[in-house]
Amino acid sequence: MEGSGTIQRGRYTHDVLLHENDGELIHATKAFVTEGLEAGGNVLVHSSEDRVELFKGVLGSHPRLTYGLDQDLYLTPSSTLFAYQRQLAEEPSTTDLWVTGTVPLGEDPADHAKWARYESLVNEVLSPYPFHALCTYDTATLPESTIAAAKATHPCISTGVERSMSTEYQDPAGFLTDALAEVPAPPDVRPTASMNLQRLEHLAYARSLVRRTAVASSAVARPAIDNFVAAVNEVLVNALLHGGAPARLVFWVEPAQLVCRVTDNGRGTCDPVAGYRYPEPDGPRGLWVARQLCENIFVSNVPDRGCTVLLFCT
Amino acid sequence: MLVHDNERQRRTGVAAWVRRGLEVDAKIFYIEPMNERPERSLTRLLDEYGVEADASLASGQLQVFEASTEVYSPAWQDKVSQEALAAGHPTVRWSGEAGTAWSVMPPATHVDVEWATDRLCEEQPISILCQYEASLPQATLQTACAMHGSGLRETQLWTLLIPEGIALAGSVDASNQRTLRSALVAATAVTEPESSFVVDLRDLEFLDVAGARAFLTGTTAHRIRRGTVCLRSPRRGVESMLRLLRVDVADGFDVQGE
Numbered sequence A: 001m002e003g004s005g006t007i008q009r010g011r012y013t014h015d016v017l018l019h020e021n022d023g024e025l026i027h028a029t030k031a032f033v034t035e036g037l038e039a040g041g042n043v044l045v046h047s048s049e050d051r052v053e054l055f056k057g058v059l060g061s062h063p064r065l066t067y068g069l070d071q072d073l074y075l076t077p078s079s080t081l082f083a084y085q086r087q088l089a090e091e092p093s094t095t096d097l098w099v100t101g102t103v104p105l106g107e108d109p110a111d112h113a114k115w116a117r118y119e120s121l122v123n124e125v126l127s128p129y130p131f132h133a134l135c136t137y138d139t140a141t142l143p144e145s146t147i148a149a150a151k152a153t154h155p156c157i158s159t160g161v162e163r164s165m166s167t168e169y170q171d172p173a174g175f176l177t178d179a180l181a182e183v184p185a186p187p188d189v190r191p192t193a194s195m196n197l198q199r200l201e202h203l204a205y206a207r208s209l210v211r212r213t214a215v216a217s218s219a220v221a222r223p224a225i226d227n228f229v230a231a232v233n234e235v236l237v238n239a240l241l242h243g244g245a246p247a248r249l250v251f252w253v254e255p256a257q258l259v260c261r262v263t264d265n266g267r268g269t270c271d272p273v274a275g276y277r278y279p280e281p282d283g284p285r286g287l288w289v290a291r292q293l294c295e296n297i298f299v300s301n302v303p304d305r306g307c308t309v310l311l312f313c314t
Numbered sequence B: 001m002l003v004h005d006n007e008r009q010r011r012t013g014v015a016a017w018v019r020r021g022l023e024v025d026a027k028i029f030y031i032e033p034m035n036e037r038p039e040r041s042l043t044r045l046l047d048e049y050g051v052e053a054d055a056s057l058a059s060g061q062l063q064v065f066e067a068s069t070e071v072y073s074p075a076w077q078d079k080v081s082q083e084a085l086a087a088g089h090p091t092v093r094w095s096g097e098a099g100t101a102w103s104v105m106p107p108a109t110h111v112d113v114e115w116a117t118d119r120l121c122e123e124q125p126i127s128i129l130c131q132y133e134a135s136l137p138q139a140t141l142q143t144a145c146a147m148h149g150s151g152l153r154e155t156q157l158w159t160l161l162i163p164e165g166i167a168l169a170g171s172v173d174a175s176n177q178r179t180l181r182s183a184l185v186a187a188t189a190v191t192e193p194e195s196s197f198v199v200d201l202r203d204l205e206f207l208d209v210a211g212a213r214a215f216l217t218g219t220t221a222h223r224i225r226r227g228t229v230c231l232r233s234p235r236r237g238v239e240s241m242l243r244l245l246r247v248d249v250a251d252g253f254d255v256q257g258e
Helices: A022-038 A049-059 A077-090 A109-125 A144-153 A200-217 A222-243 A286-293 B007-023 B042-048 B054-059 B074-086 B098-102 B107-123 B138-147 B177-188 B209-218 B220-224 B236-244
Strands: A013-019 A042-047 A065-069 A097-101 A131-138 A156-158 A163-165 A193-197 A247-254 A257-263 A296-301 A307-313 B002-004 B027-032 B062-066 B092-097 B126-133 B152-154 B157-162 B165-172 B196-207 B228-232 B253-256
Touching: A013 A022, A013 A109, A013 A144, A022 A042, A022 A049, A022 A097, A022 A131, A042 A049, A049 A065, A077 A097, A077 A109, A077 A286, A109 A144, A131 A144, A193 A200, A193 A222, A200 A222, A200 A247, A200 A257, A222 A247, A222 A257, A222 A286, A222 A307, A222 B209, A222 B236, A286 A296, A286 B209, A286 B236, B002 B007, B007 B027, B007 B042, B007 B062, B007 B092, B007 B126, B027 B074, B027 B098, B054 B062, B074 B092, B074 B107, B092 B098, B098 B107, B098 B126, B107 B126, B157 B177, B165 B177, B165 B209, B177 B196, B177 B209, B177 B220, B196 B209, B196 B236, B209 B220, B209 B236, B220 B228, B236 B253
Parallel strands: A013 A131, A013 A156, A042 A065, A042 A097, A097 A131, B002 B126, B002 B152, B027 B062, B027 B092, B092 B126, B165 B196, B196 B228, B228 B253
Antiparallel strands: A156 A163, A193 A247, A247 A257, A257 A307, A296 A307, B152 B157, B157 B165
């Protein structure tokens, strides 16, 4: 399998380091950073403030070595993913980018799944680029499910010196159907509003319906609502143009969350990772833009029915 | 210029336009096809929308003409408009469907008439509401946009020509991006090479991916002639869409805040 063995310059690698203590972490990080610098790459080490200070003391400084704080670089999974993609696609460099650190999983294990989905989608979004990542997970403190997800989302397991294939790795489309991904379901309550769209001329009313209802009945910030409305609009356009009318819009408003489900009347199969890759110059961009405006969008296929897209905004 | 997707939109727009004209004591001339079906007539339309027009029809404030080459003569339209203004009406309004004109003259001749009547609007307190179907061919809509110097209004998009370019208000999405593209093609067709064309976005409330693409495709010819396009004062959501699609860094484009 490609990816095991030595890290090849100009290619993509995404490894996980499973460490039990700081000694193993520092040893592997130092090996990865050294290899990246010796290969002529730009190296980024990211972590929390106290960890970054620890790494600075061990790794020192180098013109191609930078340190970043998670609070600046890893605000949300979606913004982080597309920030890396835009950097690599829009500012192409002949120099490989080497990144190491731990994604900010947070204190609540319930939040770990959203970063697990991020780790999986990195393989879809960044694989076309000269990008190398060593993601570090502390097996002494993290739950078993989080470690299992890390093994399922990284093609290779690394010690910092040696690499081997992860036998538990799943491709992103497969991982999104795994229980480890914890893809959320729509609320199990009566929807707040719904409508059928027959034509593109109905988009304006649909946007108005979603915006008015969200502003009136939720505490979600207005800029987030506006972004959510724009994302729903793009999904509806896709449903009408590429699926088939009518497009069914179902909408739930909760105090801290907006959820929208769009189902078209098409017969095609739906790709759960559609809209993640950087678009071709004249290619479709609606879903790609929607994914940047809304943190969580899930595409699925219902047998004998059309494509279903779930959008979540918090 | 009223661009409509369907008959209901057309009727709603015309009813609002007549109602407003009657409120401001305007003289209103409306041109219908010969032998118009009763259900499409102006009187039926006004009755349906509750616009009280019997007295205005009786007094002559509202006049309905059957289409003929004479009523589309700019000289005749100028003459009866002057008579109405002399009679004390503060403004004069004309309206009819483009298809009505095409029933008595070739579209190319209608283009000449539209250019002439647009000049009337510039010089006199005269306004003309030309009704066009949004499903017309792109080239026809572009020509129509070019002919209507005072701008166009569609269900959710209004445009207004300004000295430096064009101002937009409302929303642009996949349903009406063709109209925006046509308006931009028409407005930039008369610009000087290497000139700057301003699109004032302060009143544009919503823009989607298809709409943002219209900025690119609608100004291609202008930018090929080494002209630049300044997208001025976009709102937060509109600016966000432009930047996500990298319109702001496309050749010949510049996005300026307030």
